[in-house]
Amino acid sequence: MKIKFKPENTNKARNIRFIVYFVSAIVLSVANLTVINYISVEGLMPDLTLILCVLIAVREGQFVGVFAGFFIGLIFDFLSPDAVIGTGALTKTVVGLIAGWFHREKKTDFIIGSYRFLLIVLFSSIVHNAIYFFMYVKSSELMFMPFFLKYGIAISLYTTVFAVFPMLLKMPKKGYL
Amino acid sequence: MRKFFDFIERYKEYFAFTALIVISLSLISVGDISKMGGFRSFVIGSVGRLQEFSSFMPYNALLISENRSMRELNLENSFEITKMRRALIENNKLRDLMTLKDHRDYLYISADVVGKSAIGLLNFNTLNRGKQDSIKVGMAVRNDLGLIGRIVGVSDNYSLVELIVNKDIKIAAKIQNSRIDGILEWVGGRKFKLKNIPKSYGVQIGDTVLTSSYSNKYPAELPIGIVRAAFERPGDIFQRVEVEPFAEFANLELVFIINFVSNPEREAVVSDMEEKLRIRQSKARRRR
Structure with missing residues (x-):
């Protein structure tokens, strides 16, 4: 019996995956700044780059996840017209670390294709927004908790709704839901 | 030595995490480096073009033109109402007999909102007017209803307006x-x-x-x-x-840029004083 060559484990396949991640990060950052605005609810928009960051961390593990988070955040900071460079990098690095905890070798597709992925996105997003809003209100008279509960949770839930799409793509036909 | 490398290898995720967090905090402490050089102008121009390209999606051309004429009419009415109210109050107080300052009328440049960006809760709109239309950083922006914000970045054909729904304003x-x-x-x-x-x-x-x-x-x-x-x-x-x-900030379409830039000397004095006060406050807080 012939052993089938499995491209996923080769360095070349890995490099191609990383290029795809890089291109996706740029496309999603631009989309977040342009077209996603049209589906904003009360000015709140889903964070597509966060979903990508979680996806990479769950697939590749914590080590790659923190670097992916940092660079995705940095790309978004650079493309955002008036962002303070570093805020996105910091918050997305934390997301990479958190999501990386849920990485399980050879079970990545199972995790991404199940409701667990949504819970990981929700949890990561809540932590991400907590850090972001803490920095946001620090220099003002705004109260952290009311702002975070009003906007942070809403953004996290909206982002989680969009995490359904990668979940559905990876979900087996007879799913685990 | 081997044990040391094993230790690094074992906790490499956390070492990497710590290093990246330190780099991020360093970048934040440097401040808004995107303001350097022409990079910011380039970003505003590029994102503005993309936003204009994507702006065809939810808009109905007929409604836009109708809205435009209605809003222009509203703007004129708004000026009239403001002037009338002001005149009434001034008459009531007999201040028109005193040395009233003449309220200048400014030149208004109409612009379409071609894109909206939100970075967290900082809201920005991209307008299809730029340096070529004599738009400058610092100009105020309003619509027919009221004040919207202030221009914070300009490229040749686009400008970025920071809305007043912003905790820093x-x-x-x-x-x-x-x-x-x-x-x-x-x-x-x-x-x-x-x-x-x-x-x-x-x-x-x-x-x-x-x-x-x-x-x-x-x-x-x-x-x-x-x-x-x-x-x-x-x-x-x-x-x-x-x-x-x-103003309804969620559905801005047509706005008016006011051809007024405050005196840079006055602004420099104020911002200098604000910075000094901020430093003094933070020192006092640290002492406490």
Whole structure:
């Protein structure tokens, strides 16, 4: 019996995956700044780059996840017209670390294709927004908790709704839901 | 030595995490490096083009043109109403016999909102007017209803307006009827707080709030919003005044850039003093 060559484990396949991640990060950052605005609810928009960051961390593990988070955040900071460079990098690095905890070798597709992925996105997003809003209100008279509960949770839930799409793509036909 | 490398290898995720967090914090402490050189202008131009390209999606061309003419008409009416109200108050107080300053009319440049960006809760709109239309950083922006924000970045054909629904914005404002001045701050949603209004001054619900002549960023007499609530709190010498803005920030389409830039010398003195006060406050806080 012939052993089938499995491209996923080769360095070349890995490099191609990383290029795809890089291109996706740029496309999603631009989309977040342009077209996603049209589906904003009360000015709140889903964070597509966060979903990508979680996806990479769950697939590749914590080590790659923190670097992916940092660079995705940095790309978004650079493309955002008036962002303070570093805020996105910091918050997305934390997301990479958190999501990386849920990485399980050879079970990545199972995790991404199940409701667990949504819970990981929700949890990561809540932590991400907590850090972001803490920095946001620090220099003002705004109260952290009311702002975070009003906007942070809403953004996290909206982002989680969009995490359904990668979940559905990876979900087996007879799913685990 | 081997043990040391094993230790690094074992906890490499956390070492990498710590290093990246330190780099991020260093970048934040450097500040807004995107303001350097022409990079910011390039980003505004590129994102503006993309936003304009994608702006065809939800809009109906017919409604846009109808909205445009309606809003232009509204703007004219708004000027008239503001002028009439001002004249009435001034007549009532017989101040027209005194040395009243002549309120200048500014040149307005209409612009379409071609893109909206939100970085967290900082809201920005991209306008299809830029340096070629004589737009400069610092110009105020309004629509037919009231004040919208201020230009914070310009490229050749696009400009970026920072909306006043932003926690960093503080506007010197006054109540139209009583002429009391205060500081207006956004507190979330469609709610602003007018600060520094003493309890002894009567504030009526429904009073119009305008930009003050004390403002070094916005021209005076621009309508901002309406007083929705005013109440006193025990132990506080000031009353809490809540203001609802006239403008609907969620669906801005046509806006007007006011060809007015505040005196740079005046602005430099104010920002210099603000920076000194900020440093003094942070030192005092550290000492405590």
